Amino acid sequence: MIAEHRGSIACLGIVMMIAAGCARPAQGPTKAPEGAPGVAPPAAQDVADAESDAHALQSKVTRVTVYSDRARVTRQATAQVPGEPTVFAFRSLPGWVDDGSVQVAASAGRIVDVRVDRRFLAKATDASWRQVESEHKALADKLAAQKDELAVLDAQKAQIEAIKAFSLAKITQDTLIGDISVKSYGDVVQFISDSLRATAKARRAVQSRLDELSPEYEASLRRVEDAKGLMDLEETTVLVTLQASSPTPASVELTYMLPGVTWEPMHELRASTTDAKSVEVISFAAVTQTSGEDWGGAELSFSTQSTTQSVRIPELEALTLGDTQSATRILTSQVSSFTRAQAAFEGQSQLWNKVHQGASAERARSNFEQVYRSNIEYLQVVQGRTVSIFESLEKRGTTAHFKAQKAQSVRGDGHPVRLLIGRSVLESAQKTVAAPEQSLNAAHTLAMTNSTGQPFLPGKVARYQDGTFLGMTDIDFIAKGERFSLFLSVADHLKLSRQLDRKLSNLVRKTRSQMQVMFIVTVENLSSEETSFTLADRIPVSENKDIHIDKVSITPVTKPDSQGLLHWDLSLKPGAKREFRIGYQVEYPPELVLETTRRRMKAASPANPSAAYPSPSPAPSRSKIEDQILDLEAQF
Template sequence: MKKTVFAVLLLGFLSTVSSAQARQIIAESRVSDVTVYGDRAMVKRTASVKLEKGENVVVFEGIPLQVSEDTLRAEGRGAANARIEGLAIKTVYLENNSEKWIRDLEIEIQTLERSVKKIDARSSAFVAQKEFVHSIKLGWGERISKELTLGKPGVAELGEANRFVGESVQKLEEGLFDAEAEKKPLLDKIAALKKQLADLGRNSRKEVRTAEVTIDAAAAMKLDLELSYLVSQARWEPTYDIRLSPDGKSAELLYRAVVAQSSGEDWSGVNLSLSTAAPSVGSAPPELQPWNINFPEPVRPAQGRSYKMAMKAVAPAPMALEADSMQAEYGAADSGMLLASHQSSRIIEGQSSVQFTIPKSVDVPADGSRQTSLIAAEKITVKAEFVTVPKLSQAVFLKSEVTNETTYPLLAGVVNVFNDTAYVGKSYLKPVAPGEKFDLFFGNDNNVKVKRSVVKVRKEAGLLAGNSVSWKCTVELENFRKEEIVLSLIDQLPLAGNEEIKVVLRNSDPTATESRNDGRQLWKLNLKPGEKRTVSYQIDVDYPKGKDIVGAE
């Protein structure tokens, strides 16, 4: 049987014009597919409807208020020729529609408040019992004081009295604690329901939206209709787990997506896709406007002006598209065919973005809660080395140079870092392109030791020489690991804020591997197992006689 796919229509191009003979059909639709971007989502609803010959108006109810009307589109597939003639979205205000909801909320609040009162009554009983036990304790104290002078009571009686008071107080305190713990979620629920009740009281008219698709069918037929639209208040962001292997040569990368939305409609059992595209940025680069520079004009006194209001011409509605431009023919196809499921996310690469398809259906409620889905699990190679900044910390940190060996970019996000089974902490990953390298730190390693000592020498100006300050630094490094390591030692020189101040690194042993413009000095060393190395250097700062410097403390 030949099937027809109907062309997609933009909301702004056509408006629904229903004749008196048009048959209205309320579609029983569901959200089937969602593509989430960084700050919005494209939602697809599907419905199967039975059309009569002639004009039919298919109504999709429950369209969220956050819908972007310009993005509303419809597409259908059926067994006969038909034409989508119009597509429109309507806003309806329902009067007094919330009365039953208000009554239900009031009943639920009253039920919860009764439960709270029962808990309060139980707590009051506990308090009374506690006071009674306290009075017994006081009474026993007076009695014991008197009887002790007479050689009474006995040890057994004292122990029994002490045990009775202690156990009673403990049970009563536990009862009070449990009562408060039981009451707290009830009070939270009551507060939330009262807020809903207040919101309903402020909004006696409930605003809802519907989408209407006008279809002219050549014959009675069944139509599979898809309605898609863009909504705001939806987002996804990446998060990562990186676990370094025990040998430090590879790492496991878990790429996850955290999805949240409050668009006004729940996404239940949907096919979820995540896109790296950014619709908010636009599809083309911004254009530069002329940059004018001129002399300032003298300020002129303000003069009154009269303005004449001009009428705005109303643009005529665009003409309906012809049937030939609206339809595309399909060859014979087997019905009921489903796409095979995947065990891992399917990755679709475009020219400028990537789309991840989650293999299983997903539930994302509209309450803003965060739902996590696995995008990919990859094994990546790493190049490990050690880094120390002994001026700030007497510790040596394990750093790995990681290469993004996947075919897709790693977006900016939080990274949970593990060194084998040990959780190291959180880091933040900047955007990484496929094939690009980035650094990750896996915590400090106690098997590599560092110790830095400094002797500061200040020389006052003589007859011919100026002032100077020197720092004589010695750094001791020792490798207790069983393998040779590469270690980067980082220190810094002060930056002179005046050309009369001279900063020099002298007597460096060994010579610094790299000297950077920001003053940082890098020594890259290879340490064999059990090897101990010493790095020494002197930092000299010379400045003119009769002047003081700041920052040399």
């Protein structure tokens, strides 16, 4: 669906009346940030006149570049530019358009001026608002009248009950003295019965009218709340003054940034048992947006680039070491115009989207609000994760840009949409690896080289083999030409075991603790075929001068690398079993264990912000040797 702007907002029910009554002179101009090209701060009356006389442009979204926390949107319209300066208007844009990002280009003629106007959709003096308020008050009065009538009937019933009690007491007294009339007793009973019956009937009628009025009143109350919301809901109009030497048609492009948008990379890996030497890798951009506009048929691009860094000529300041009283320059920071846009989005986006996206039926509209809240919560989670990932890429000096390979509509209701940004077939080699210290499950892996011409971004990878979904894994950043491996599936035909040999392991606590450990690793092939795999283990490597590693014993003999990692390339026949031994001694000060325990307790404390809000995508890291020692001590 192509989002078109025709100068008026399509609203629901009475909200339509409110919005329709808003095409009025502006309350005043919105001043564009200083330094914005082509944007001048006009007088209020000038803007009002320009707005009312402007020619409305019918525009559509043609290009969108999505960043981690915003989108750059380009709209295109056609205009017949006359020989004298004429004002054209891009109307009904969301109120959170970033003023500082507004740019305009025209294929013919000359751009004389660009102004950004922002106005509220309603005000208290509007006739439509007064009508909504009057209708609500009339319903409230009717509801109050029925409640008053109900109170009167309740009082009347209480009076009849009092008469009934008095009559019973009087009949009892008359019976005792023998002065009672059957006719009088019957008249009293008939009176009380008729009165109670009539009161109950009247009460049911009033309650029925109350039940009928209550939904109308609730709907009216929502209309009032929506109408009040429109008094705080802004829309943006960009006024462009064009002039040509002679009347000529022109294409006019408006570009601006909006918050409420994010994307994250996702991948699929599709392998086949019939072709073990190649694998298909498909990359997607999962975009979520509640920007207030629908993108239909637009050219979509995705970028990891930061939009918050200022654009300046790179230059170095003097690096002064030591105590000095002089400073070469003081850089001041200014609040970005995007800050205002973000605040406006947070305060107005739900009502704006309800007005533009919601259905007329109350039930459907309530469902929209529930779905919208859920979608925007999802957007915030994804945005936090994506911003963190893309910032880590920038620290390594890497940015990447991708283009959607197929146009697809992306509605502004926050529903995530996946768009294809890459598909390639890579040469692969299937390997089986086992690292029993890390996991007692051996793994089938795929070793590949990224020959696609573009990087793979960090993200989730859905694994498929012969069309069967195997589960999810994830990847880090993979540069062009870089070799990498991905987990494919569990090699359950290999049985792994890694245990501490307590006969050959001991812990002696002295001035310096001495811990001698010996691990027994066993591997057994449970399949009916011979299998080849790589077995990995490790010995500690000390980067702490107080920790010494010696008496290393490895059977079968192999040499660890600089990181202490051990590898055996093995082949086991069906049913075969092999045993490996890894032993070493660690000498360290006892207080090291205490300090490591305190650090772990502090990290796990709820008062620790990093524990309460863990990183969404922590980078894998090798355990510190202090942690390894603490874990080993726990086994004694």
